[in-house]
Amino acid sequence: MNNLSRRNFLGMVGAAGGSSAIYKTSLAMGLLADTGPKAMLDLQQPGSEKKSVAILGAGIAGLTIAYELERAGYDCTIIEASHRIGGRNLTIRHGDIIDEMGQPQVCNFDDDPDLYFNAGPARLPGHHKRVLHYCKAFNIPLQIKANVNRAAYIHETDHFGGKPIRVAEYIADARGFMSELLSKAVDKNAFDQPLSEEDQVRMREFAKIYGDLDENGHYKGTSRAGYASGGFLEHGELKQPIEFSALLDSNFWAGGLSRTENFDWGEPLMEAVGGMDNIVKGFVRNIKSPITVNAQVQSIQLGNDGVDVYYNHKGERKKLHADFCFNSIPSHLMKGIPNNFSKDYNDGLVALGPGNFFKLGLQMKERFWEREGIYGGITSTNQRIRQIWYPSHGIQHQKGVVLGAYTFWGQSNFFERLTPQERIRYAGECGDKIHKGYSDYIEAGVSVPWGRMNHMMGCGSRMAPENEEKYFELIRQPEGKHYMVGDQVSFHSSWQEGAFASAEYALLDMDKRVRAASAVEGKG
Amino acid sequence: MNNLSRRNFLGMVGAAGGSSAIYKTSLAMGLLADTGPKAMLDLQQPGSEKKSVAILGAGIAGLTIAYELERAGYDCTIIEASHRIGGRNLTIRHGDIIDEMGQPQVCNFDDDPDLYFNAGPARLPGHHKRVLHYCKAFNIPLQIKANVNRAAYIHETDHFGGKPIRVAEYIADARGFMSELLSKAVDKNAFDQPLSEEDQVRMREFAKIYGDLDENGHYKGTSRAGYASGGFLEHGELKQPIEFSALLDSNFWAGGLSRTENFDWGEPLMEAVGGMDNIVKGFVRNIKSPITVNAQVQSIQLGNDGVDVYYNHKGERKKLHADFCFNSIPSHLMKGIPNNFSKDYNDGLVALGPGNFFKLGLQMKERFWEREGIYGGITSTNQRIRQIWYPSHGIQHQKGVVLGAYTFWGQSNFFERLTPQERIRYAGECGDKIHKGYSDYIEAGVSVPWGRMNHMMGCGSRMAPENEEKYFELIRQPEGKHYMVGDQVSFHSSWQEGAFASAEYALLDMDKRVRAASAVEGKG
DSSP: OOHHHHHHHHHHHHHHHHHHHHHHHHHHHTOSOSSOSOOSSOOOOOOSSOOEEEEEOOSHHHHHHHHHHHHTTOEEEEEOSSSSSSTTOOEEOTTOEEOBTTOOEEOOSOSOTTOOEESSOOOEETTOHHHHHHHHHTTOOEEEEOOOOTTSEEEOTTSGGGOOEEHHHHHHHHHHHHHHHHHHHHHTTOSSSOOOHHHHHHHHHHHHHHHTOOTTSOOOOOGGGOEEEOSSSSOOEEOOOOOHHHHHHSSGGGTHHHHTTSGGGOSOEEEETTOTTHHHHHHHHHOOSOEEOSEEEEEEEEETTEEEEEEEETTEEEEEEESEEEEOSOHHHHTTSOBOOOHHHHHHHHHEEEEOOEEEEEEESSOHHHHTTOOSEEEEESSTTOEEEEOSSSTTSSOEEEEEEEEOHHHHHHHHTSOHHHHHHHHHHHHHTTSTTHHHHEEEEEEEEGGGBTTTSOEEEEEOHHHIIIIIHHHHSOBTTEEEOSGGGSSSTTSHHHHHHHHHHHHHHHHHHHHHHHHHHHHO | OOHHHHHHHHHHHHHHHHHHHHHHHHHHTTOSOSSOSOOSSOOOOOOSSOOEEEEEOOSHHHHHHHHHHHHTTOEEEEEOSSSSSSTTOOEEOTTOEEOBTTOOEEOOSOSOTTOOEESSOOOEETTOHHHHHHHHHTTOOEEEEOOOOTTSEEEOTTSGGGOOEEHHHHHHHHHHHHHHHHHHHHHTTOSSSOOOHHHHHHHHHHHHHHHTOOTTSOOOOOGGGOEEEOSSSSOOEEOOOOOHHHHHHSSGGGTHHHHTTSGGGOSOEEEETTOTTHHHHHHHHHOOSOEEOSEEEEEEEEETTEEEEEEEETTEEEEEEESEEEEOSOHHHHTTSOBOOOHHHHHHHHHEEEEOOEEEEEEESSOHHHHTTOOSEEEEESSTTOEEEEOSSSTTSSOEEEEEEEEOHHHHHHHHTSOHHHHHHHHHHHHHTTSTTHHHHEEEEEEEEGGGBTTTSOEEEEEOHHHIIIIIHHHHSOBTTEEEOSGGGSSSTTSHHHHHHHHHHHHHHHHHHHHHHHHHHHHO
């Protein structure tokens, strides 16, 4: 078998038995080197007696912990409640099962490597150094992802006659009017501390450039909004600015306009070529510890010599004993798992409440948005779907998968109550108000309501501010030899970087204890 | 030979004989279909008697004209003064010759498909429909390119202590201070037409969100600038805002800050995967007409039955007669080419003056900028290099090619006077002020001063506004059966889309004449 057909074979194994099967077959076929890339953390070797670690959950945090501890010589066992490895790092492609409670879906996209969407994390900012470290270590190709698209739309059903407005136009006009007002305020020297004459001149100039004002400090439109006509064969003709009152009356400035200023969403963002789950595959390629899927934790008991984890696997109750336990089970699910943690610790876990993001992917038979000049990026709407994301990959191919809804809270509750088919129809109707004939392009669709996904029932957990002060520090500290981990135990919940950071925190804390203990032993 | 090794073979042919050789060999090997993709324009077939066309210059305009007219049944001949096809669409890789007057360079980058830079056009906006049409027709893979990078720097030697400031920080602080001033002006109702109470409330809210002000309308810093510390394992701590007076005193707001609002530079931009010259290769694959390189036009004579073009090829004077002539020779070079055009037309050509962009590419032995959190995009500086562009491709690979200078006018004049080696050294010294150890990473470098490139001696030609009114329309109209074309004869000079638009304009004008003539013949 040459390398190519080996990998095809692995694909078949994967389809039949999941990633864990792939991993084991890979090992058997000698495709994986014995030593993978280097660890990120410099952890102490556990000494002559090999320490054992139980890792609950095979998401980003759990995989990171297994990867790092394996390299430090620990004996790791990973158990995962769902049928798959990766947690909320989930890329949906042809044939994938979406394990929604009571109504599982099978992805009916064409079998085409281009036709996928990232149902979980979908954006990598350049300052998320931990996730980028592992991408580099695992040779995961990255590409630039469009997030802001000035050619995409702002759409509000009750403003601008319900017509979508190009983002560039809205931004340019908002800057223009705001700068004109600022310029007038400078003329009247209307500030607490009057500006010096020199500063007045500079402020007027600043406003003029910031808003593209005319020589009298008035905003009369700008080429920044795109031309109404011309620009190539004829002189460009400026667009009529949106009325300032209509702009102020609309809602985009109160939300979407500044959302793109968020540091985590600042240009440029990146994505893994071919799907974000390549990060998961990178870990699976480089982890030797056994990963057991379909294994649901039933009880966690702290003892004097470590932690006992009882779990159900294929109808059998099993016990896993380990010196340390790292637990990324969603905190709100811990309420239903018997344990002997302290009351405070359990109270803290309950205080960490789940979010319920919802994403819906639609396979479109034509990339009609590209004919409108939109290549990647996001359209915002006040409809329940909230956003339409256009793919940054597969540009100018025939088909593409659009993210037809990406919602939080109330909107997610709405979609959760619908059947998968109803969600597609509803999202199509919303899309029709933005793109002519949108619904007609839909060939297939699947939806991922994280609040209803088996073994998760939520995502992006956060504490209310009053609880944060009371409980956050408590639950990120170990309870005996048990650590709660995951993005939920970080200040960057719902980002992969949060999961990496949490894993790092717990690992370094454990390492400190192991080092301290071995120092004591050394003295003994 | 299977397809893969055929293409390898073509690569070798290309190295030996240039693209034209590839094209002919491809034809001989049956790799090219007889009919390529469809034409963009619906041009009239020239009738029973095949019309001949002389195309002067094998840049984007010339190639487009050949492609479209071939498909309409015309007999095209392309002659090109330089040693290569593509004009200013030029991607520089290992071994390429940079034909600068008096000091030719050979690119000493490693022989690696990742290590290149686009010395001419480098950005494709989504509304440049013509260039995107041809990319699609030729199956040229495109990817998103980072243009703005908020993690990149603003650097002014005489401000902020000469230290580079992150773009995100500058933008966030500028928005903050400006919004605070606006909010104060609302309090004092300092506008020409006083705002209603309702509008006052909305404007205050607008300012608050736009600038991320506190509840009292003050700007005290924002997470949009990135945190000073924390954010993942600890609560994020805000950065101290830049002093407003320091911000106003700096120059970035007067130029760079708003430059990114330019419609042609708005997110997201794209680029051809592997180099912008894949567009040229797409044309070469799909054009059958002969392209003769190293053929310099010596004289253009309009006659009653068409146009005579005299040119020099390998020391021989040759004559090309054609029914129509499309001429993309840089207008300022036409002064030195004898012709029998009208005085006005020649005056118009002279009025179209050349620009002199300068680009310098540096092969860096490590992608050190990625360690600073910069993935693609642009750093701005007030030094002569003006910009540093980080590559959007090859993310996290070992090496990368940085655009170490991209300048216009005065700065280009400065670099033009240096030797290639001096330019690299100078650009390295500028880079050192921004990135620690920048110079030490430089392994190789080449520079492309368009103002000194043989057979071009300029780029991005434009008319002064007073000339535009007098001459622009004149020179884009045909002189007899001779058409001036290229980005120079468009309102989008220095963009490929300008060249496509100009070609389209000339083709449609010619088509109208051919249709009119054939209608007359039909009546006769």
